[in-house]
Amino acid sequence: MTQPDPSRVKLRPGFPARLAVPKAPVAPLRPATSARPLPAPKPMTHLAHGVGLDSSAVRQSMVNKLAQQGMTDAPVLQAMGRIERHRFVDTALVNQAYEDTSLPIGLGQTISKPGVVCRMLGLLRQGSPGPLGRVLEIGTGCGYQTALLSLLCHEVYSMERLRGLHDKARDNLRHLRLANVHLLFGDGMPGYARGAPYAGIIAAAGGEAVPQAWIDQLAVGGRLVAPVSVGATGAGKQVLMVVDKTPQGVQQTVMEGVFFVPLKSGIA
Numbered sequence: 643m644t645q646p647d648p649s650r651v652k653l654r655p656g657f658p659a660r661l662a663v664p665k666a667p668v669a670p671l672r673p674a675t676s677a678r679p680l681p682a683p684k685p686m687t688h689l690a691h692g693v694g695l696d697s698s699a700v701r702q703s704m705v706n707k708l709a710q711q712g713m714t715d716a717p718v719l720q721a722m723g724r725i726e727r728h729r730f731v732d733t734a735l736v737n738q739a740y741e742d743t744s745l746p747i748g749l750g751q752t753i754s755k756p757g758v759v760c761r762m763l764g765l766l767r768q769g770s771p772g773p774l775g776r777v778l779e780i781g782t783g784c785g786y787q788t789a790l791l792s793l794l795c796h797e798v799y800s801m802e803r804l805r806g807l808h809d810k811a812r813d814n815l816r817h818l819r820l821a822n823v824h825l826l827f828g829d830g831m832p833g834y835a836r837g838a839p840y841a842g843i844i845a846a847a848g849g850e851a852v853p854q855a856w857i858d859q860l861a862v863g864g865r866l867v868a869p870v871s872v873g874a875t876g877a878g879k880q881v882l883m884v885v886d887k888t889p890q891g892v893q894q895t896v897m898e899g900v901f902f903v904p905l906k907s908g909i910a
């Protein structure tokens with residue numbers, strides 16, 4: 643199993659500051675009944691205030707469209723109705739925040755389309771009646787999916803290889819004061835063994851294969867959802883891959899075609 647290189651995985655103070663990653667017992671697929679509670683929203687200081695984006699009706703309309711497209715996972719839809727996506731995108735793009743489109747978040751990266759986020763979270767949760775246990779996210783980006791995961795899982799470890807985005811996600815997430823999120827600055831390619839085993843692993847960047855370390859760090863009964871490249875190297879075609887670790891072995895299922903930024907090694 644791949645061990646993390648301590649020089650490349652740096653824990654940074656978060657919100658709340660939890661510098662030491664506890665080696666707590668893991669409850670991979672612990673049943674529960676509903677999404678986690680969120681603190682009451684703080685008053686908006688964002689420019690979007692007053693243009694209607696802080697109204698839950700805007701998010702509800704996005705959620706209704708996702709439901710019409712066949713997204714059926716109620717906790718995921720509820721979480722998407724609660725997390726304000728416009729707080730995670732640049733001011734100039736807030737008016738597009740509730741459209742089903744990916745948007746630039748800086749440093750050449752993008753926040754995924756709500757439809758894709760909803761689909762991937764639904765796949766991750768499939769078969770779980772309640773919140774997942776511990777989940778590893780590769781590619782924090784702006785932190786939007788991390789916020790959704792915090793409502794759907796007991797504990798979230800989210801890794802980002804670009805310091806600028808790691809810092810941006812920390813700023814974006816601060817107002818939510820999520821006690822169950824650990825933001826990690828580091829290369830997620832070797833996973834994060836200190837938090838393993840994970841009930842779920844979800845990647846927002848696609849490589850040529852699913853790294854073996856991620857499969858090693860998945861709990862038995864756990865599921866991984868990640869984009870991977872198919873066909874000729876560099877051809878840019880990707881599919882969504884679902885990997886289930888069962889007592890009988892590892893099962894891989896290829897899903898639909900997708901477009902994600904590349905999974906890269908190292909930090910920058």
Ligand code: SAH
Pocket residue numbers: 747751752753754780781782783784785786787788801802803804807828829830831846847903904905906907908
């Ligand atoms: N879910 C994110 C999507 C961000 S795009 C959001 O809501 O914003 C994917 C992210 O994966 C990028 O920020 C990119 O820097 C990051 N990434 C790519 N390779 C990585 C790696 N090896 N380890 C950690 N993060 C990686």
